[in-house]
Amino acid sequence: MDQVKFGTELISRLMDHLCSRLDGCEGAGLSVWPEGTLLRAVGVAAELDAEQLSSGAGPLVDASRDERQVSGQVAGTHVLAVPGSWGDGGPVVLTVYLSHAPTVEDLAAIEEVEPLVATAAAVVEFCAGEVLRADQMVRMVQHRRYIEQAKGLVMGARPCTPGEAFELLVRTSQHANVKLRDVATALVLTVGGTLEDSTDDVAAPPDAALEVAERLWEALRHLRPE
CATH class of the missing domain: 3.30.450.40 (GAF domain)
Structure with missing residues (x-):
């Protein structure tokens, strides 16, 4: 089943x-x-x-x-x-x-x-209330893992709480009209060069998300402690 x-x-x-x-x-x-x-x-x-x-x-x-x-x-x-x-x-x-x-x-x-x-x-x-397949469950868990990793990257670049890091990611996604899960995945990919535990079932983030992630990381780099 x-x-x-x-x-x-x-x-x-x-x-x-x-x-x-x-x-x-x-x-x-x-x-x-x-x-x-x-x-x-x-x-x-x-x-x-x-x-x-x-x-x-x-x-x-x-x-x-x-x-x-x-x-x-x-x-x-x-x-x-x-x-x-x-x-x-x-x-x-x-x-x-x-x-x-x-x-x-x-x-x-x-x-x-x-x-x-x-x-x-x-x-x-x-x-969105649809019937959930097993592969969708896997992707859901993976996306949430990337959100957690993205929050860690933000916290490493600026002094803030996990909640504040999440709010920054949410604001960024809303301002750019790009899904949060795509922004988070793109940020992890931008910084790390690859997605941890990635499989063929994990779709690469869209170009718009990658552009947003690159701009966000560039801004965060200027805030990183020396």
Whole structure:
């Protein structure tokens, strides 16, 4: 069996399951920052995720920017924000809203379900809801590896956090109207001369992405510490 069907229904079921496991859960959301997209919301997450996306501040934004789990309060409601997979628009962040500060039991339940939600979201984003073939799964994983490598290159050229490096890549791709995955792959190829673990199934980045990557790396080289 070389294909499996993923979709938003799977994400919805996983999030509903998570909420049912948490006492005092008032909602859960799945959002993308810095793109600012609310993918799925249950309960108060529809309003509170949207508020953070609009203002560009809050645990959701901090979790995306710093690539770490962040807890806090939004409009008097306790929230735990957990960054997961990365797409062209930014990290996918799972937010869970509770009537109380997160307990050890809450954290355990969230840590168990969050990887499943993040993986499902990554698959849906990458394949736009189509049937996913095995080779597409391989390419999805490879592209995300190149995004991580590209972030490392940016961080090596300028003092910044992983989140700030990712935001720079996102801004670059959006400004040039080139997919983030192509910019990242092109940057790795530009700097390293080859793609690690590349196979015939991995398409070379388009010329537009290579041009963007070359300009970006030239700019970053001037910022590298001596």
